[in-house]
Amino acid sequence: MVEKSEGDTYPLIHELEMYCEQVYSISQILSIPDLCIEEFLKLDSLLKKIMSAIQDIPLKKEAVFFPYNAAMWDSLESIWRAASADKEVETYVIPIPYYEKRNHGEEIEEKYDGGKYPSYVPITDYRSYSLEEHQPDIAYIHNPFDRFNKVTSVHPDYYSNELKKNVTKVVYVPYFLTGGTMYTYHREFPSYYHVDFIVTQNTKMIDSFASTIPRKKFIPWGNPIADRIIQLDKDKPDIPEEWKPMLSNGTDFEGKRTVMYNTSLSMILQEKDNALDKMEMVFKLFREAKDILLIWRPHPLMHATLRTMEGTLYQRYLAIEKSFLEEDIGVLDRTSDVGIAVALSEAYIGEASSVIYMFELIGKPVFLIDPHIENRINAHNGCEVTALGRCTEDNMEYFLADEYAFLCRRDKSTEFIELLDKVPLDTVCSKGVYKDIYKWGDSVYLQPYCGEGLCNYNINKKIFRKFYVKNSVANGFKAMYPVGQYLHLVPDKYPYNVKFDMTREEFIYGALNNCNDSTKSFEVEGTQEKPEKIRYVFPENLICKIRAQELVERTGGLVIYENEDDTLQDFLYLLENDGLFHKVKGSLSRISINATMDGTCGKKIHEFLKSTLH
Template sequence: MRTFIRKQLIELLDSMKQLQNELPTITGKGKIIQLLADCQEAAIAIGETLERETSDYEQIVSILESYSEEAFHLSETQEEMISKQMLFVLDELTDKVNLLLTEIIPVYHVVFLPYKASMWDSLESIWLAAKEDKRCECYVVPIPYYEFDSMSNRWIEHYDGDEFPEYVPVVHYRDYSLEQNLPNIAYVHNPYDACNMITRVDMRFFSEELKRYVSKLVYVPYYVTGGFIAKEHLGLPVYQHMDYMIVQSEYAKSFCMGMPYYDKILPLGSPKLDRVINLCRNGSKMPGEWQPMLNGKKVLMLNTSIGCFLQEGDKYFQKIKKICQVIKNQDQVAIIWRPHPLLEATIKSMRPNLLEDYNKLKAYFTENKIGILDETSDISRAVAISDGYIGEESTSVVNLFGATGKPIFILNNYIADSFTKEERSRVRITDALKQEDKLWLGTNHINALFYMDVDTKQVHYAGRVENQPKWYGTYPFFTEVEDKLYLSPSFAGCPAIFDLNSFEQKLIRWKDTEKLAGFSQIVSWKDRIFYFPSIGDSIAEYHIKTGEWKYHTECLEMLWKEVGKEDAEKQGLTFRCSVCGNDIWVSAAYTNYVLRLNMEDGTYALCPVGEKENGYSGIIAEERYIWLAEVNSGNIIRWDRRSGKTKIYSVPEGFRTWPGTILGRRLPHVSLIDMGKWIVTIPGFSNCMIKLDKITGKTSLLLKSFWNKAEKEVNGYSPNQFLTSEFGARWDENKLIVQRNCDEAVAIINVDDGTWDMFYPTLNKADYSKMIDGEDGFEKREKKSGFFRRESKIFSLEGFIDDLVHDRLTGVRERQLKELSTLAANLDGTCGIKVHEHMMNVLDNCE
């Protein structure tokens, strides 16, 4: 019997007892007979309901029949009043019925409301547990949804009810009434309601509407993350109406701290992971039509998601075509290609001009027998069959492979071909320090320090900071104090120190070592080190002698206050800095305010410079003037600290800039170099350097021929995606050193006469081997990220395929599963069982 029906019967029985209690107070034979007749009708209604709703009714119905006979007998008496003693039998019979009703084991009505069949795996393991529970009546009711077609400017209706697995009994939504069934639990996996501009469910199934009829509304995310919850997913409509939300882990729940629904979150894992784990454990049968293409080969799953397509469009398609060509030229590996279920709908809605290219790409894949184009609704089967994953990082599919221990290779869509040995040995530079006959070099590509022989220009590998990510730009910037390099942590958990004499390194512990620090620029002053963040909360100050930390938070909050922290972090909370006396001056790309921080006492001021819409990248602080590189126009601004007046130096003829990846900013220059008489710019998203004569105010292009490749795409480089340069520094009194990103060529330039020498900073064979020997490229960057190898100059797609074919990746599985222990709870495949058990306890306690 349904719980709400039992509740209704008990309430009806209570109303009968109330009528019985009123009888002794009523006079008049007619009124007494009517009340007794009402009690009889109620007893009959209870009996009929029991006969219809349960098989365990005979004893109660027999008691109700006795009740009706006793009520009839009382109505036949000639008394004008009914005494309490005369009602003793009726009271005793209703008490017996009440006891027996409460002893009936309730049946809970549980409904699952998926919309896309391809996302059913996010609910299935809960359904499997519920359908085996005799206390539950389970229903799977796929609901209609709509996809927006921008070409016709209308919403197209879809219904996936006929695409669910055969073993799932589906009820058509037209044959199911929420109002009549009043479910005890409804499980949903769409959180958006009306907030999705590409796909949305029918408004009859918005969370607010569902809650009108459902006792417990449970939201289960349709995706799997690396163990965290993204900011943009913290304010979705379903949160206002749900009773519970299932998340992967306690760590994931921590991202919702302070949200009003925090206590509704159950960190029990993910049903999506249940399905994949159990399929891999028990084996997944390969469809017969797949076998001729896949049997006897290693199988890679290629996943293509919406996010990467929207960001990179045709570049994305070119990369997939390249992968197809690599696979076509060998016979040991095949691909299962699974486009995101909504990818085609997204192309039609948001990039209709690319629909033909997409269809041609699918045709090329199938005609050349690259593998299987899997557009079925069951992704778990493809994961179970595959030996590894290739694709982008920002997709939940990565985490399905992570949970199974299968190797993951993250593609770089800008790498179109193999690199030569010489190209792989080149060093990308972000910072430099000259010390006698050595030039120490920092990089933002990997965790490594290098030094270059000043005379021969030969680059050597000095080592890396241990126990930090190896294949990310962990420490791109540094400063020197007493023959020690203090390293600023970017993709690292904490700062580090490198001894220039012994080459020893050590970590500096601080407040939070589990997440990426996100720092950029670094400055030494007296016995202190200042770290300036790209993301985060504070400018950090470290006292070398005491080991104490101090955090400057308020000044940073005031700097980003007008634009908001989220937008500020997308552009870098701080960009560049320059020291003058006790003050350090800090620029930011998102505001025309420049921060002055007194390093002695921590006082600060925000100084508005130029137009309100301005932002600044490079900065040079002098006693009287502050020089700034404006991020929109590319003009150089000179601000007089005494008068507050500004002077604008326009870019010279022939200087071009273009939009890049910095939110709302063109970023023509990344930094400014003070060369005494000259101010020199380092190009960002632009075609050349500029030198400015401080005295005459004349600007001119510098080293135009060196930068002529900046606007051309080459393997691994695109001008709209990557900065023209990320490095420039003073070499000596008259010269500076710069590097262009397109091919990592370095030039040493005489600023006065424009003469220059060019070379490639390259490791010799021994140093390159020292850097990569014994390394497979697999690692977990931080607690909330996955465990994988990234495509780069060092680690190629062809190399990954070769390692897979020759079984050189067997040791990855154990490391991967250990590193991903924070990914989700119940990685034994029992999330669905745990969710069901919890919800049954909730309902039992409600009863």
């Protein structure tokens, strides 16, 4: 044991060899008393050296990791890294066999993922490791079900109650990341009473567990999955070799924006054919999205679960999977490491699952699809909008798209319409906030109606500024007209005559206005006609851009839930538009699921558990 743990050059090894030789020498001279006394003195001296050397041997603890499904190794990796770096701890990673059940448990298929772990993780074969002989100090598991799972089961030798017979401390580490509370169906398992400790993301999560579980079992110091995701996102992994045959150039993403599509078990089990209908619609959208690469990652147990179900659901799923591959829609990720897909993807679409918290953790947008929302796929060629306050200069017409509160510019010779920017609003209502437009130099001025102030947009700098009148009222002004450097605001309900100096950028107030005098007329400088309203047809791409912009403003860009107004097609346009995409990314912050989500969770858990050993 000493030679194995310390090496054959360790000084004690030499002392033991000399001791054995001395014992042999004495056995040869037992008939000569005088010689024996001298040799026994030498033996005693050697024994004292050996005893002293034994005291200097560091007493190592033994920590063993028992993962079963390689796809869930991320829940243990950062603890293993901390333990394996500790010179006082001997570590073993021992993937254990498990079983997939079919036809309500009548058919069972044995699985072993020992060959699927990262190359830097040394694997010990479970058949060569005896728990009875090793009696490890700590054992980590990430399967809490024991025999109480209809789809999978680890080998019975590794149920929590069996492990406890030969392990000092058994620790359960959840195989998933959550938003801060435990899933309802995970609140109580028999294994929780067998293990010594349960890792949780925070103290709040402890309340989600059954009250009968002793609170001293919980270690509320974060989630090792977060450690790994933070590290992977920082040091981007290489594109897996398994993906490359599915890439159009066989090498890389060709500059395309990457989106992970996650299909969970729960959605399929709950929605069945509705979920598959949605899957087909998602693939149809991405088939047409030329600048986005889809990385589809079904749940690792998708096939095993669907095979156990009655009906044609599994056969239909297989047909969809085959079509996805044959039509080169994207990458089908069958690797065991979800972290790589998260790190290499720029956004997430799919159902609510533990994976969304990985994306939120590193500040990437999340779009949660609804199987009951039908995607708009080229639903129409365009949409009519109301153009207010048209103002023309050098064949370019500026106007306000009233329904969407977008400042627009139209080339009258080509009929091309450009969206300049979204107008900031004082109210939640987009219609009727501004009524008239005037262009002066590099600026466009918007006359307030329901709004509280004059709005200025600098075309070159692409920025809006507001100039507020004193004592503003609703429906304050009904029109505006320029005279030299001044913009005269024609009062409606506003009690003063007022003009704005566009050079000095300040209001000049005149005499009190008779608000009841509706006979007052005014002239508008310039030759352009200004009818009150006109309808323009916006092409579909402009409508998508407007809807995507509104989606960002309405949701704040954190987690976007699909509905009739915010569809997947809008989200895809947002991803294709660099400005909108980076605006969303810039608005994201790491989820506050735990204060210790800083990449050090595994180290803290290891140090705590080591301190509990005597």
